[in-house]
Amino acid sequence: MLFTTSPSIPCGSLKGGSSIHRRSDIIYSMAAFSFTRCLVRSYFCVKCVDHVQTRLQTTTRMLCVSASRSSFVDAPKAQFTDTEVQDILSKITGLDLKKVFRPIRQQLTPPKYKLMTDTELEEAVRKAEEQAKHLLKMPPVLPERKPINDVLYEDQMLEGMDTAKYVFTDINFNVPHRERFIVVREPSGTLRKATWNERDRLIQVYFPKEGRKITPPPIFKEENLRVVFEQDRHEDVLNQCIVQFEPDSAEFKNVLMLTYEDIEKHGKYDLLRSTRFFGGLTWHLVNGRRIDGLLVDMLQRDLMQDAVRLVRLFNLVHPQSESAQQAQTQQAADLDLLKIYAQYESNRAGFIELAVQTHEQTKALSSF
Amino acid sequence: MAASLQRIGIVICRTFPVILQRNIQAQRIRDWKTSAPVLRLNFRALSSSSSSSSSADDTDSTEVLSRYSDRPWEYLESEEYIERYGSKPVWSNYRRNHKGGVPPQKTRKTCIRGDKICGNPCPICRDPNIIVHYKNVNLLQQFISPQTGIVHDPIRTGVCMKQQKLLNKAIETARDCGLLFAQLPHVDYSKEDYSNTHGAVAPTPAPFSLSSGELWYPWYGSIKPDERELARVKRIYKDYLKPDV
Numbered sequence: 001m002l003f004t005t006s007p008s009i010p011c012g013s014l015k016g017g018s019s020i021h022r023r024s025d026i027i028y029s030m031a032a033f034s035f036t037r038c039l040v041r042s043y044f045c046v047k048c049v050d051h052v053q054t055r056l057q058t059t060t061r062m063l064c065v066s067a068s069r070s071s072f073v074d075a076p077k078a079q080f081t082d083t084e085v086q087d088i089l090s091k092i093t094g095l096d097l098k099k100v101f102r103p104i105r106q107q108l109t110p111p112k113y114k115l116m117t118d119t120e121l122e123e124a125v126r127k128a129e130e131q132a133k134h135l136l137k138m139p140p141v142l143p144e145r146k147p148i149n150d151v152l153y154e155d156q157m158l159e160g161m162d163t164a165k166y167v168f169t170d171i172n173f174n175v176p177h178r179e180r181f182i183v184v185r186e187p188s189g190t191l192r193k194a195t196w197n198e199r200d201r202l203i204q205v206y207f208p209k210e211g212r213k214i215t216p217p218p219i220f221k222e223e224n225l226r227v228v229f230e231q232d233r234h235e236d237v238l239n240q241c242i243v244q245f246e247p248d249s250a251e252f253k254n255v256l257m258l259t260y261e262d263i264e265k266h267g268k269y270d271l272l273r274s275t276r277f278f279g280g281l282t283w284h285l286v287n288g289r290r291i292d293g294l295l296v297d298m299l300q301r302d303l304m305q306d307a308v309r310l311v312r313l314f315n316l317v318h319p320q321s322e323s324a325q326q327a328q329t330q331q332a333a334d335l336d337l338l339k340i341y342a343q344y345e346s347n348r349a350g351f352i353e354l355a356v357q358t359h360e361q362t363k364a365l366s367s368f
Numbered sequence: 369m370a371a372s373l374q375r376i377g378i379v380i381c382r383t384f385p386v387i388l389q390r391n392i393q394a395q396r397i398r399d400w401k402t403s404a405p406v407l408r409l410n411f412r413a414l415s416s417s418s419s420s421s422s423s424a425d426d427t428d429s430t431e432v433l434s435r436y437s438d439r440p441w442e443y444l445e446s447e448e449y450i451e452r453y454g455s456k457p458v459w460s461n462y463r464r465n466h467k468g469g470v471p472p473q474k475t476r477k478t479c480i481r482g483d484k485i486c487g488n489p490c491p492i493c494r495d496p497n498i499i500v501h502y503k504n505v506n507l508l509q510q511f512i513s514p515q516t517g518i519v520h521d522p523i524r525t526g527v528c529m530k531q532q533k534l535l536n537k538a539i540e541t542a543r544d545c546g547l548l549f550a551q552l553p554h555v556d557y558s559k560e561d562y563s564n565t566h567g568a569v570a571p572t573p574a575p576f577s578l579s580s581g582e583l584w585y586p587w588y589g590s591i592k593p594d595e596r597e598l599a600r601v602k603r604i605y606k607d608y609l610k611p612d613v
Contacts, residue, residue, distance in 0.1 A: 105517030105551040135554065142562050150571050179566040193568070211552045219546035228546040239552050248562055 078316040080141040080283055085316065088309045089279035093136060096274040097125075100132045138279040142248040150193040158189035167194065169202050177203050200246060211243040220244075220255055229262045238277045260284045269297045282310065286317050292348050295341075299355035304335070311337045314345075321345060335360065440499035444506045449497070457510035458498060459491040459525040475522045478530040490527045492535075500534045502541035505548060511535055517551050 078085050116124065166185040182194040182202055194202065204214050218224055219240055228237050237259055245252035260281050263269060272278045285291050291314055298307040315324035315337070322344040326332075332340055335356050342352035436443040443449055453460075464471055465488050479486050479493035492498050498507065511520050511527075519539055522532045543550040564570060583589055602609065 103515075105515070105549070107518075108516055137557065139555070140557055140562065145564060145569075148569060148571075152572070176561065178561065178564060179568050181568045196569075199569075213544075217544035219544060224545050233546070233549075236549065237546065240546070240550070242555050243552050247557070248564075 077319065078313075085283075085313065086138075086279075088313045088316075089138065089282055090133075090136070092282055092306050092309055092313075093276075093278040094274045094306075095129060095132055095136070097128060097132060099274045100135055101128065136274075136276045138276055139242050140247050141280060141283055144250055144253060145196060145246075145248040148193050148195055148199075151190055152183060152193065153191045155189040155191065158185070160187065161189075163187055167198070167202060169206060171206050177207070196246075196249065200249070209243075213244065216244055216251065220251065225255075225258060229259075232268065232271060234259050234263060234268070234271050235275055235277065238272075238275075256280060257284070264290065264293055267293055267297060269294055270301075282313070286310075286314050289314075289318065289321075289345075292346055295346070296348060296351055296355075299352065302359075304359055308334055308337055311341045314341065434497045434499065436497050437499060440497075440501045441504045441506065443497045443499075444504070452495075457525075458495070458507070459510070459527065462491045462494075462526040464488070464526050471523060473523060474529065475526060475532070476528050479528045490531060491525065492527050492531045500531065500538050502538045502545065503547065504538070505542060508535070508539050508542055508548060512539065512548070517549070 080086075165187065168181075168183050168185070170181045172180075180199075180203065182199050183191055184194050184198065185191050201214055204212055217240070219228065219237065225237065228234075237255070241252060241255045241259075245255070263272065263281065264285065269281070272281055282291075282294065285294055291310055295307055295310060298304075298310065311323070315321070315327055318324060323337075323341045326340045326344060327337055330336070330340070338352060338356050342349040342356070346352055434443075464475070466472060475490065476486070479489040485493065492500060500507070502508075511525060512518070513520060519536060522529065527535065539548060542548040567573065578584065
């Protein structure tokens with residue numbers, strides 16, 4: 001059944017709006033490091049409306065607001081999608097091939113044995129690393145989606161016609177799910193767009209995804225989550241979560257937050273290391289300014305480079321914090337960053353400084 | 369005399385196997401009922417004095433309830449379970465009775481009909497303490513292959529179809545609640561666009577209104593009609609045109 005667009009939305013304006021959006025995005029992303037660029041970037045982080053007039057209005061509003069805030073913001077705050085941030089996060093995650101390619105439960109085939117030369121073996125390892133990088137792609141961190149409260153038409157003549165709601169879904173195959181029109185006719189006669197929950201449910205009914213259920217499974221309830229966390233199966237919960245929910249939904253963010261909180265409370269960072277969720281965990285902790293536990297864990301496992309990268313990420317995300325400013329003035333690198341962070345921001349300064357000192361000593365001894 | 373003796377003999381020969389059959393079945397039911405440690409008789413004897421265990425409350429004179437019906441996972445740690453099964457799965461020493469080398473590709477529909485239990489009941493039905501429950505994870509794990517994660521076929525384990533259905537449901541519920549491991553597919557995020565700018569999910573843009581002089585389609589103004597055609601059409605519909613056209 002094909003569903004036609006309502007006549008109040010002419011196609012011309014939609015197409016015009018979306019092309020303007022794309023062109024300006026390209027222009028602004030190619031522009032130099034400037035005040036306007038950071039403004040528009042922070043504006044495009046929020047979802048933009050199609051109509052040109054409202055966009056101009058909001059841009060002027062942003063300009064007025066940012067002018068007063070410019071005294072507090074020295075440098076632009078890093079976002080999750082920045083290349084530098086992604087680079088740091090992927091390096092911190094690590095690449096333990098044994099953990100990434102551990103045997104999964106699937107239909108078994110007899111094992112294959114190959115005789116390889118050294119070069120072929122290196123080639124195979126390189127291919128495995130590429131495949132591992134693809135498997136370790138982080139789920140996106142997006143702002144929470146705004147609820148849809150849009151009434152298309154109010155028809156009093158249809159009131160009381162039926163006791164049930166009717167949902168009309170566009171089931172054309174080549175339409176992306178985010179552009180699919182799903183509307184609901186209430187028993188009171190109003191025709192409105194479906195809410196996000198209704199959309200997800202109906203899209204799962206008509207275009208089922210593997211592993212996703214129509215109603216969320218009871219694992220995401222508090223008591224079941226507690227049981228699973230006690231068994232140290234955070235990765236399974238997170239896998240279930242990304243299969244079940246959309247990355248910008250409230251439930252997704254809630255489950256992620258609960259998992260990260262539990263990991264941080266018990267210090268079980270190693271459970272997620274070398275999985276695709278470590279980046280999200282680090283980003284959550286850095287935004288909450290609570291990287292002490294993770295830093296101590298890294299230092300205990302002698303991952304000095306990772307610790308340095310973590311502190312650099314912290315400085316990028318909080319450029320107005322004291323450690324970031326000190327690092328800027330002193331142009332610190334490597335272990336000095338750790339010392340500055342320990343001095344100004346950390347709660348467990350003693351441990352961090354001690355670990356840095358022992359590392360330096362061992363390095364000095366080994367170099368002799 | 370001989371005829372009456374013959375008649376008596378015939379009657380005995382006819383009724384004896386029936387009596388024997390009934391006795392055997394009654395014995396089997398009695399064994400099955402008493403093998404469950406039901407405190408029914410003890411409770412009746414101690415009816416005056418209060419019994420401490422709360423599990424004695426589940427006595428029903430018509431139904432046989434196991435001691436572990438509230439917490440079925442406790443049976444798998446008890447001594448009688450270990451004595452009976454050891455560390456092997458409950459279906460390891462069960463063998464189906466069937467004709468020929470190849471077993472029928474479906475096990476029997478159910479072992480227990482009403483009050484009667486069949487001969488050679490399946491591994492779950494023969495022990496009334498084994499209860500299929502979604503929280504009884506250790507029992508459910510015995511029916512899942514540890515390498516592939518697939519539920520074993522009833523032909524392999526020998527359970528009846530009714531118990532297999534209950535097993536499947538319990539395993540699915542356990543996987544939903546997170547008590548059992550479930551293998552999930554890898555989610556790829558590279559192809560989706562999350563900007564949420566399309567009219568389907570964003571507030572509807574205001575309707576397009578024409579400014580003065582602007583045409584609905586940009587090519588409206590550029591196409592000029594043929595003069596002769598125009599004159600012909602005007603001549604034909606002369607009576608219906610507005611006076612100024």
